[in-house]
Amino acid sequence: MSGAAKTKPAGLSEADAKARLAEDGANELPRPERRSPLRIAFEVLREPMLLLLLGGGLIYLVLGDLKEALILLAFGAMSIVITVAQETRTERVLEALRDLTSPRALVVRDGARRRIPGREVVRGDLLVLGEGDRVPADAALVDARDLQIDESLLTGESVPVRKQAADGIAAADHRPGGEDQPFVYSGSLVVRGEGLALVEATGPRSEIGKIGLSLRGLQAEPPRLQQQTARLVRLCFLGGAVVSLAAVALYGLSRGDWLQALLAGVAIGMSMLPEEFGVVLTVFMAMGAWRISQARVLTRRAAAIEVLGSATVLCTDKTGTLTQNQMSVAELRLLDGARLRSTGQRAGPEFSELARCGALASSPEPFDPMEKALHLFAREALRDSDALDGERSLVRTYGLRPDLLAMTQVWRMAGRADLVACAKGAPEAIARLCRLNDADQELVRDAAGEMAKDGLRVLGVATAGCDDNSLPQLQQGFAFRLVGLVGLADPLRPHVPEAVRECRAAGIRVVMITGDYPATAVAIASQAGLDVQDVMTGDQVRLADDAALAARARHVNVFARVLPEQKLRIVQAMKADGEIVAMTGDGVNDAPSLKAAHIGIAMGGRGTDVAREASSIVLLDDDFGSIVAAIRLGRRIYDNLRKAMAFIFAVHVPIAGLALLPLVFGLPLIFSPVHIAFLELIIDPVCSLVFEAEREERDAMKRPPRRADAELFSFALVGWSVLQGALTFALTAAIFVGALRSGLAADEARALTFVSLVICFVALVLVNRSFSTSFASAFFRPNPALAWIFAVVAAVLATTLLWPPASSLFRFGPLHADDLLVTLGAGLLVLIVLEALKPLWARRLRF
Numbered sequence: 001m002s003g004a005a006k007t008k009p010a011g012l013s014e015a016d017a018k019a020r021l022a023e024d025g026a027n028e029l030p031r032p033e034r035r036s037p038l039r040i041a042f043e044v045l046r047e048p049m050l051l052l053l054l055g056g057g058l059i060y061l062v063l064g065d066l067k068e069a070l071i072l073l074a075f076g077a078m079s080i081v082i083t084v085a086q087e088t089r090t091e092r093v094l095e096a097l098r099d100l101t102s103p104r105a106l107v108v109r110d111g112a113r114r115r116i117p118g119r120e121v122v123r124g125d126l127l128v129l130g131e132g133d134r135v136p137a138d139a140a141l142v143d144a145r146d147l148q149i150d151e152s153l154l155t156g157e158s159v160p161v162r163k164q165a166a167d168g169i170a171a172a173d174h175r176p177g178g179e180d181q182p183f184v185y186s187g188s189l190v191v192r193g194e195g196l197a198l199v200e201a202t203g204p205r206s207e208i209g210k211i212g213l214s215l216r217g218l219q220a221e222p223p224r225l226q227q228q229t230a231r232l233v234r235l236c237f238l239g240g241a242v243v244s245l246a247a248v249a250l251y252g253l254s255r256g257d258w259l260q261a262l263l264a265g266v267a268i269g270m271s272m273l274p275e276e277f278g279v280v281l282t283v284f285m286a287m288g289a290w291r292i293s294q295a296r297v298l299t300r301r302a303a304a305i306e307v308l309g310s311a312t313v314l315c316t317d318k319t320g321t322l323t324q325n326q327m328s329v330a331e332l333r334l335l336d337g338a339r340l341r342s343t344g345q346r347a348g349p350e351f352s353e354l355a356r357c358g359a360l361a362s363s364p365e366p367f368d369p370m371e372k373a374l375h376l377f378a379r380e381a382l383r384d385s386d387a388l389d390g391e392r393s394l395v396r397t398y399g400l401r402p403d404l405l406a407m408t409q410v411w412r413m414a415g416r417a418d419l420v421a422c423a424k425g426a427p428e429a430i431a432r433l434c435r436l437n438d439a440d441q442e443l444v445r446d447a448a449g450e451m452a453k454d455g456l457r458v459l460g461v462a463t464a465g466c467d468d469n470s471l472p473q474l475q476q477g478f479a480f481r482l483v484g485l486v487g488l489a490d491p492l493r494p495h496v497p498e499a500v501r502e503c504r505a506a507g508i509r510v511v512m513i514t515g516d517y518p519a520t521a522v523a524i525a526s527q528a529g530l531d532v533q534d535v536m537t538g539d540q541v542r543l544a545d546d547a548a549l550a551a552r553a554r555h556v557n558v559f560a561r562v563l564p565e566q567k568l569r570i571v572q573a574m575k576a577d578g579e580i581v582a583m584t585g586d587g588v589n590d591a592p593s594l595k596a597a598h599i600g601i602a603m604g605g606r607g608t609d610v611a612r613e614a615s616s617i618v619l620l621d622d623d624f625g626s627i628v629a630a631i632r633l634g635r636r637i638y639d640n641l642r643k644a645m646a647f648i649f650a651v652h653v654p655i656a657g658l659a660l661l662p663l664v665f666g667l668p669l670i671f672s673p674v675h676i677a678f679l680e681l682i683i684d685p686v687c688s689l690v691f692e693a694e695r696e697e698r699d700a701m702k703r704p705p706r707r708a709d710a711e712l713f714s715f716a717l718v719g720w721s722v723l724q725g726a727l728t729f730a731l732t733a734a735i736f737v738g739a740l741r742s743g744l745a746a747d748e749a750r751a752l753t754f755v756s757l758v759i760c761f762v763a764l765v766l767v768n769r770s771f772s773t774s775f776a777s778a779f780f781r782p783n784p785a786l787a788w789i790f791a792v793v794a795a796v797l798a799t800t801l802l803w804p805p806a807s808s809l810f811r812f813g814p815l816h817a818d819d820l821l822v823t824l825g826a827g828l829l830v831l832i833v834l835e836a837l838k839p840l841w842a843r844r845l846r847f
């Protein structure tokens with residue numbers, strides 16, 4: 001390994017990389033799941049709704065009504081266009097999200113490290129590999145430090161293999177598997193250590209590409225919502241079919257005109273088909289994922305959106321999520337009690353050994369903010385000496401282990417025969433390595449405790465001499481001498497206390513689970529505004545049995561010095577206790593707990609590929625505030641979904657009712673398929689544009705989480721919708737019958753009833769926009785789509801009434817001024833009655 005003084009490899013230049021990318025193509029494997037607009041159109045064409053429309057058109061043709069046939073086909077075409085446009089938008093959104101979730105790679109270009117999308121890696125790129133990364137392409141190692149790789153995806157062998165730098169080995173024929181090989185393969189996983197590797201093959205030319213495997217991107221498992229909806233749609237479909245057939249029979253038998261009977265049957269079938277449910281669900285989920293991504297959060301599983309709103313516990317780590325992960329050395333302490341606070345001060349010579357050892361115990365090109373801070377501090381503190389920049393080379397690295405939170409690096413200094421080992425790590429671990437006596441251990445513990453109380457992360461630093469031939473197997477084999485303690489400050493992210501307060505108001509308990517020292521954890525937790533009454537350490541977690549752990553986990557909000565496998569036990573204990581757990585994680589070892597949690601949340605910035613793959617949500621900026629924003633959006637999306645579903649349910653009641661009524665009572669028909677197609681054309685965009693874009697309810701983050709087992713189509717929701725629909729039906733039916741009784745011609749009564757129905761729909765939209773019960777919120781909540789859609793509806797309605805060819809198509813007679821008053825009155829009545837009744841349901845609707 002080259003020391004700091006040797007030249008660093010510069011990698012490709014951006015220009016070369018670009019040329020190679022153009023030449024070789026992107027570093028990706030074929031992705032089958034993308035749907036083209038044509039394919040979407042084809043799928044839409046198979047919808048029963050369109051079959052009904054086409055059937056209706058055909059009957060019109062047989063009847064010789066060319067105009068009706070054409071208009072029906074036009075409506076059909078329009079609804080295809082709308083659906084295809086919506087689904088294409090959905091598909092584009094999903095595609096964009098997929099690109100964001102696809103693996104990224106760290107490469108050296110023009111001499112600097114750069115994070116790029118994995119698909120842009122080219123032959124000749126210099127890859128920087130770190131723990132938890134997926135190797136993005138086949139490559140030859142030029143440097144490996146303690147590097148272990150899991151190649152199970154390629155070899156089926158689950159035990160990780162050790163890798164070594166090539167060091168002049170000729171690039172002979174090579175295959176995955178086997179120890180101490182100098183090659184790494186696309187799709188395999190770095191489980192430990194670090195390395196640099198030169199890319200040899202990308203995309204389909206890599207080993208994994210040759211086998212034709214593909215890595216999964218966004219997962220499309222059907223969420224619970226989809227199952228619930230599918231069940232309901234099936235039910236409605238069956239019901240609709242039975243009723244339509246009965247209607248055809250009834251009409252045919254009573255009036256003897258079977259073609260008209262079929263038309264009426266088609267109209268009824270169309271009126272009862274709840275095909276919107278499926279469309280609305282897809283659109284809401286995709287748009288929801290898009291909205292959440294605007295808050296810098298990616299959803300990898302659609303179900304996560306649904307679960308977000310019901311989370312009851314949010315387990316978060318500390319470093320980088322609650323804090324900024326920008327460390328700086330804030331305090332130094334030596335064994336003799338000497339201390340230095342704040343970095344502004346120039347460090348006296350007595351601290352220079354501590355500063356230098358801290359830096360030498362860090363990676364030569366540090367990535368970890370802690371190590372960066374140590375480097376920076378050493379550079380500033382030792383300004384006048386060349387202790388840090390002198391010629392030297394790294395001989396060996398001993399990595400951090402779960403059972404010993406310390407790492408050691410061994411250096412050969414220029415012009416010296418012996419080697420120097422420098423270690424840093426948790427104070428307890430360093431004390432153990434230095435074999436301190438009890439009194440000194442106590443001293444260290446007290447000093448570390450004092451520093452930790454200020455929220456500092458405390459590291460012990462130690463050093464040892466050794467010689468080349470007798471490097472020990474383990475760090476415990478060195479004769480370490482304690483040099484001192486370093487306290488690193490990592491300020492809280494500014495919006496964290498507010499976000500924590502918001503969570504607690506929303507009935508979500510915030511729990512910190514950290515690998516850090518208990519006192520540090522408590523200090524940061526109380527700064528963040530967590531309810532810090534009790535702390536549990538990883539050791540206590542290990543010793544507690546499941547029942548005891550579950551009992552304590554009910555109250556403890558800070559877990560410290562926790563190992564990843566203990567994290568898993570904590571999640572399981574909480575789950576067993578009935579909590580809906582959201583959990584953050586970033587490391588390789590966090591994957592099991594991320595998977596186990598209801599919502600696994602990985603970090604996009606500092607998180608590993610493994611953690612991302614195991615989680616259902618990825619935070620792009622690692623910020624705790626984004627989780628809260630996502631929860632808020634999750635609640636809003638679910639609320640809006642419920643509003644849309646309630647509306648769909650409600651409007652179909654009067655449509656179906658008015659389609660059936662004349663058949664049952666022997667009155668002139670109100671609807672032909674044209675009318676229903678027109679109504680359906682309104683319903684779809686209202687749902688997917690207006691309701692989708694509704695703002696969150698004012699109390700979205702002030703009410704407790706939704707029960708996890710709550711059904712979307714709960715009794716409260718369906719009951720409320722049916723009530724709305726029944727009221728609308730009663731009013732419009734009364735208008736129709738009343739109009740006929742008062743001697744209006746059938747065409748005039750039809751126009752009056754139809755216009756009333758559309759205006760009642762407008763009232764229903766207004767009622768369902770919000771769960772809150774004020775008229776102001778029905779009218780004045782901002783929503784640009786609403787105004788647009790109302791304007792279009794008004795224009796089309798006016799056309800059908802005022803333009804004779806259209807009126808004859810809809811079989812509308814003239815509408816008089818007093819009739820207009822009736823229609824408006826009907827709408828107003830629906831609005832007032834429902835707003836007055838809403839308080840009775842509103843509370844139950846929210847859960």
Ligand SMILES: Nc1ncnc2c1ncn2[C@@H]1O[C@H](COP(=O)(O)OP(=O)(O)OP(=O)(O)O)[C@@H](O)[C@H]1O
Pocket residue numbers: 317318319320368370371400405406407424425426427457458459513514515516517
């Ligand atoms: N690079 C390192 N060198 C030396 N010691 C380290 C290093 N990284 C971590 N440690 C020690 O291990 C402890 C636990 O680290 P770990 O990474 O598990 O915590 P963390 O995950 O960073 O904390 P959090 O859970 O808050 O994010 C640290 O408190 C520190 O004492």
Ligand SMILES: [Cu+]
Pocket residue numbers: 270271272273274275276652680683
């Ligand atoms: Cu419908």
